[in-house]
Amino acid sequence: MDDFEKKDLQNSENESGSAGIRPEEEEKSPTQVEDDLVKELEGIRDLLQNELDSANDEAEITVRHEEVLDENGELIQELDEIDEESDDEETGEPKERRICACCGENECDDSFGEDYPYCAECRKLMTASPVHVGGILMAIVMIVVAGASLFFCAKNSSGYMTLIDAETAYSEKKLIDAATSYNSYLQSVSSSDDVSLKAVKSLIEIFSSMGYYNDASTLVTTYGESNPSIGKNEKYSKIPETYASFLATSSAINSAIGDVINSNEKFDYDEKAAELDKLLKEGKDKEGTAYSEIFIEYYKYVLMSVAKVDSSKQIEQLLKVMELDKGENPWIYMPNLVSVYANEGDSENAGRYFEECMKVNIQESDLYMVYANAFRFGEKVDADKILEIADRAKASWPSNAAPGYQQIYAVAYLLKGDGENAMKAIEEYVGQGNYTVSACNLYALCSLYVKDNDGYQKMVDLFKNSGSSIGKTIVKYKNGKMTLEEVLTDNGGDI
Numbered sequence: 001m002d003d004f005e006k007k008d009l010q011n012s013e014n015e016s017g018s019a020g021i022r023p024e025e026e027e028k029s030p031t032q033v034e035d036d037l038v039k040e041l042e043g044i045r046d047l048l049q050n051e052l053d054s055a056n057d058e059a060e061i062t063v064r065h066e067e068v069l070d071e072n073g074e075l076i077q078e079l080d081e082i083d084e085e086s087d088d089e090e091t092g093e094p095k096e097r098r099i100c101a102c103c104g105e106n107e108c109d110d111s112f113g114e115d116y117p118y119c120a121e122c123r124k125l126m127t128a129s130p131v132h133v134g135g136i137l138m139a140i141v142m143i144v145v146a147g148a149s150l151f152f153c154a155k156n157s158s159g160y161m162t163l164i165d166a167e168t169a170y171s172e173k174k175l176i177d178a179a180t181s182y183n184s185y186l187q188s189v190s191s192s193d194d195v196s197l198k199a200v201k202s203l204i205e206i207f208s209s210m211g212y213y214n215d216a217s218t219l220v221t222t223y224g225e226s227n228p229s230i231g232k233n234e235k236y237s238k239i240p241e242t243y244a245s246f247l248a249t250s251s252a253i254n255s256a257i258g259d260v261i262n263s264n265e266k267f268d269y270d271e272k273a274a275e276l277d278k279l280l281k282e283g284k285d286k287e288g289t290a291y292s293e294i295f296i297e298y299y300k301y302v303l304m305s306v307a308k309v310d311s312s313k314q315i316e317q318l319l320k321v322m323e324l325d326k327g328e329n330p331w332i333y334m335p336n337l338v339s340v341y342a343n344e345g346d347s348e349n350a351g352r353y354f355e356e357c358m359k360v361n362i363q364e365s366d367l368y369m370v371y372a373n374a375f376r377f378g379e380k381v382d383a384d385k386i387l388e389i390a391d392r393a394k395a396s397w398p399s400n401a402a403p404g405y406q407q408i409y410a411v412a413y414l415l416k417g418d419g420e421n422a423m424k425a426i427e428e429y430v431g432q433g434n435y436t437v438s439a440c441n442l443y444a445l446c447s448l449y450v451k452d453n454d455g456y457q458k459m460v461d462l463f464k465n466s467g468s469s470i471g472k473t474i475v476k477y478k479n480g481k482m483t484l485e486e487v488l489t490d491n492g493g494d495i
Contacts, residue, residue: 012365148152159188163199170202174396175361179206197227204236211331213243248289252279253299261306269307273300298332299322315341330360341371343491345378347385365403368393372408376415377491383415404429411495415488419450435462441471441494445487448478471495 044442072132085353098108098117106119166181182203189196207216217240224231231237254386256275260267276296301317303309318340321333334357341350354371357364372389375382397403406429413422430443440459447455456478463469471494476482487493 015145075304121249136385156304159185159241159382162188164193164197166202170206173360173362174357175206175210176363179203179210184204192223192227197223197229201230201236204230204239208239209331211329212241213246217243242292245290245292246295248285248287249295250281252291253296254283257299257303261302267307269303269309272303276300276303281489292314292319294325294329294332297324299334301336311340330356334360335364335367335370338367340373342370342372343377345374347378347382362396365393365397365405368396369404372411376411381485381489382414383412386412386415404434404439407439407442407495410446411488414446414449414484419446423450423452423455437468437471438495441474444470444474445484445495448474449484 038074079106099108100108100117100119100122102118102122106121108118109120110116110366117274119423129409162185166178166185169175169178169181183318185199186196187192200219204216204219207213207219218238220230222241224237231486253276257272257278260272276299279291280293281298282291297317298321301321304314315337318333318337322330322337326334334353337353337371338350338357341353350371351374354367357367372386375385375389386408390405390412391409393405410422410427410429413419413425426439426443426446430439440462444456444459447453447459460470473482473487473490473493473495477484477487488495
């Protein structure tokens with residue numbers, strides 16, 4: 001900082017007023033300095049006036065007279081202004097003296113602001129005061145309370161975000177995602193408030209619409225005892241009864257026809273169907289639990305499917321089940337209608353019932369592959385439509401995509417002659433640990449198409465170690481007895 005800057009900061013007085021003060025002299029007050037300046041200027045004014053008066057008598061200096069008047073007129077004007085300011089100061093009201101609000105004696109220190117209420121001494125005492133132990137403890141308590149509040153707020157916020165995810169997924173018919181999020185939310189809360197009960201009801205409805213009566217019944221039993229809106233609601237209260245009826249019916253059906261359902265042996269359909277009719281006549285088991293007519297009639301369709309009864313009769317039986325059910329359990333018959341029509345290559349009817357299923361749950365992962373079959377078993381093979389179905393299946397699951405969608409891609413790419421992408425798709429699926437029979441056969445077929453003998457042998461060994469073997473149609477393709485398209489469009493094939 002230079003001398004000029006130091007001077008400006010150290011002395012707030014006008015520089016012209018302080019310039020005449022010598023170090024050895026006693027320093028004058030601002031008022032004294034101003035009085036001396038006034039006197040000096042008055043003397044200058046009188047001197048100038050005399051000069052002007054004498055100049056008027058001399059004609060030869062007329063021009064000089066005007067110059068002097070111009071030059072010194074300003075000084076006279078400034079002097080008059082100073083006189084006026086001095087008069088104003090003398091006649092102005094004195095500044096109010098403000099007393100310290102703490103000690104009540106000293107004048108307030110204006111250096112901290114015009115309205116600062118304390119004097120300099122009291123300020124020193126206040127700023128030098130030590131922090132008390134009580135203050136420290138109070139600060140610690142406040143920090144702990146604030147931290148706990150933030151923790152619980154974050155926890156509740158996380159719970160409500162999970163609930164929002166569940167509601168969003170439910171509205172989008174993504175029942176798998178919705179059920180997962182609702183379940184996570186209910187595990188994060190302990191109270192049974194209105195919000196939690198609404199989540200419970202939504203979860204019950206999801207499980208019921210998917211046929212998970214065990215889970216739905218557990219929720220009704222758990223929350224129904226203390227919540228009348230669930231326990232006394234006919235829609236929910238009958239779920240445990242329905243579940244008990246399905247269990248009793250399933251046990252009876254397994255005893256009657258389980259031997260042929262779980263084997264590849266041929267059997268007489270009419271004979272086994274008579275066993276199911278006998279159950280209908282009995283009406284209930286030994287414990288008195290009523291059998292489900294809908295379930296028994298559905299298993300007549302299952303018998304037809306295993307016995308390879310004409311597809312028209314299968315469709316007729318499924319439509320009978322649908323009529324009996326009155327739309328309460330569409331999961332029993334609706335996907336099977338898609339399957340029967342798709343196996344017939346009837347893409348129109350398969351698509352109609354497929355879309356009905358999508359109105360309930362777009363995450364019916366297996367159903368996408370079933371529907372895709374309609375476009376490879378019909379008179380016209382449509383690989384592009386199969387690709388569209390694969391895209392739709394993948395989009396239905398935002399994180400992991402629909403399980404098995406890679407198989408749909410692999411089939412579509414093989415039909416289009418794109419072995420590289422077909423191999424990439426099936427490798428991804430099997431690489432995730434999905435060693436199903438159809439997936440491994442498809443892997444073997446893709447390997448043969450791209451001439452990857454090691455990949456094919458890997459599948460052969462896998463089947464051998466599990467006590468089975470590669471599909472017959474795959475072996476025929478390897479030996480040149482079937483074309484690739486014949487394998488892909490064979491309704492009774494191995495993929």
